[in-house]
Amino acid sequence: MEKLDQLYEGKAKKVYRTSDDALYLVSYKDDATAFNGQKKGSIQDKGIINNKVTNFLMQMLEKSGIPTHFVKELSDRETLVHRVSIIPLEVVVRNIVAGSLAKRVGAPEGTKLRRPVIEYCYKDDGLGDPMVNDTHILAMGWATEAELKQISEYALQINSVLSAYLEDVNIELIDFKLEFGKTPEGELILADEISPDTCRFWDSVSGEKLDKDRFRRDLGGVEDAYWEVMRRLMGEDRKGAKT
Ligand code: TMP
Ligand code: ASP
Numbered sequence: 001m002e003k004l005d006q007l008y009e010g011k012a013k014k015v016y017r018t019s020d021d022a023l024y025l026v027s028y029k030d031d032a033t034a035f036n037g038q039k040k041g042s043i044q045d046k047g048i049i050n051n052k053v054t055n056f057l058m059q060m061l062e063k064s065g066i067p068t069h070f071v072k073e074l075s076d077r078e079t080l081v082h083r084v085s086i087i088p089l090e091v092v093v094r095n096i097v098a099g100s101l102a103k104r105v106g107a108p109e110g111t112k113l114r115r116p117v118i119e120y121c122y123k124d125d126g127l128g129d130p131m132v133n134d135t136h137i138l139a140m141g142w143a144t145e146a147e148l149k150q151i152s153e154y155a156l157q158i159n160s161v162l163s164a165y166l167e168d169v170n171i172e173l174i175d176f177k178l179e180f181g182k183t184p185e186g187e188l189i190l191a192d193e194i195s196p197d198t199c200r201f202w203d204s205v206s207g208e209k210l211d212k213d214r215f216r217r218d219l220g221g222v223e224d225a226y227w228e229v230m231r232r233l234m235g236e237d238r239k240g241a242k243t
Contacts, residue, residue, distance in 0.1 A: 003016050013027060013029060014029065023082065026079050028046075029077075030045065032197070050197055051073070051077050052230060068189055069082045085181060088124070092117075094117040096111065097109060101119075118152055151188070172201070179192035211229070
């Protein structure tokens, strides 16, 4: 398998074609943006952490019956994934009120929700990823009814698996964002990443934020928080040694 030309560069990752038509190579960057790219910066070694944390969690989800794009970790920053066409939706699952939901419903961050909330945003940077509902999605043809049903079932199942696992390492899963893709055979699978960039992780004892909100809100200790998540999940310290 050979790395070929770059297909796409996003805010946090680059995607390359490979000599195998069915596989893409993803390369994770340290670049960090927030508020639709208005705030720019870099988080040292974020690309390494997000690559490893994503792969670890995707393999765990695979074992729980969720199909994912993960194929093989090639290096610290690079992973081989199944080629998909991305469904243009950001699927957000929430257990606790935070971030944009706190503003939308006027409830303080930390308010427990009676049941998980699922939100969909149309993936379009030019439009600022607006929130849409299921009827918009079907009316615009971004996904079929069967796909949307599958997406919401997977999203809730992923929430249960991740929440339970994270609870054991004293991390509360507040909310997170997923993306799904379709393989050339038409199978719906989990794609993109699951990392401190795309989840809110709060320490279940201290309430300390262990995610990208430290960057978004200039809270300091950004790198330490990312390393702490990787250490708790995978038992690896900064040198990659087992602790
Ligand atoms: P929000 O509260 O800002 O809507 O974010 C909800 C969750 O989605 C949070 O865990 C962060 C994640 N997220 C992304 O992964 N990408 C984004 O562009 C945004 C806005 C949020
Ligand atoms: N990554 C997104 C951006 O650059 C938003 C975020 O994660 O807050 O705008």
